Amino acid sequence: MSPHSADTAVERVAEALRAEILSGTVALGSPLREEAAAERFGVSRHTVRSAFQRLVAERLAVAEAYRGVRVVSFDPDEIVALQQLRAALEGEAVRIAGERHGTTWPDAALAPAVAVLERLEEIAEAAPGARPPAVDAGAGTSSGTDTGDGIDWLEVERLHADFHRAVVAASSSPRIVEAHDALGSELLLFLLHVRPHYTLEGLIAEHRELLGAVQLRGAEAMREHLAHSTELLLRS
Structure with a gap:
């Protein structure tokens, strides 16, 4: 996969998850599972990991040691x-x-x-x-x-x-x-x-x-x- 294709795949996954979080389809505090997302979007776990990192950077998700990534709780x-x-x-x-x-x-x-x-x-x-x-x-x-x-x-x-x-x-x-x-x-x-x-x-x-x-x-x-x-x- 070319670097451009990889970036496009990352953005595609990030955009889909972002839309679900911002629509309320995915609840606050919900875990984001790497393996499940990779299977769902037909991409590698590395691509999913990069998409998750974008959501974390936007403060829509948080990454926690030993617990993975989840949607923010907005407490x-x-x-x-x-x-x-x-x-x-x-x-x-x-x-x-x-x-x-x-x-x-x-x-x-x-x-x-x-x-x-x-x-x-x-x-x-x-x-x-x-x-x-x-x-x-x-x-x-x-x-x-x-x-x-x-x-x-x-x-x-x-x-x-x-x-x-x-x-x-x-x-x-x-x-x-x-x-x-x-x-x-x-x-x-x-x-x-x-x-x-x-x-x-x-x-x-x-x-x-x-x-x-x-x-x-x-x-x-x-x-x-x-x-x-x-x-x-x-x-x-």
Whole structure:
């Protein structure tokens, strides 16, 4: 197998497992078995091992001595730590944006976040009143994509993450943007598990309000928003 083919095989396995974790099909804390994955995907165990390493690097999985690799457990301490990091990055980003733009950000700075909200509204209009499926942290869900209501909930979570990235990008601070982008899949996993607490319409309304609030109140508004989602997940 050529190096290019090997890389492609690794990414194919990693992408399939990543999608299952982010859809909730594979439960938090589930072991990832090298031999079973090699047989399932028709690849070598070395390829599977490399795919697992990518998931570990993305903080979707953890490797433990003598216990192998498992999907992250996302326990309360990890939730709090992730949200503290987000508050530091997103709070500082909106503070910087406020210094640059004042309390009314220009259309160019707002446009990416507004575009995300408009796409979410299109999805909501196609399936009014739809509620996201529950996510059982112990057993997983049968599907995290189209759940019969016409909505691809994984797309919703990606758009939710894109909204926050767009707000961070309004800071025009390349290092903060880079650090926030590095949260990547870990942020999507958080959003998967917070989604049962929202209707789609409620998610849109909350983030439209947030977009106005961060212009007026900066980091305080963002910290309040993130604290609310942390509380929802910790008490679930």
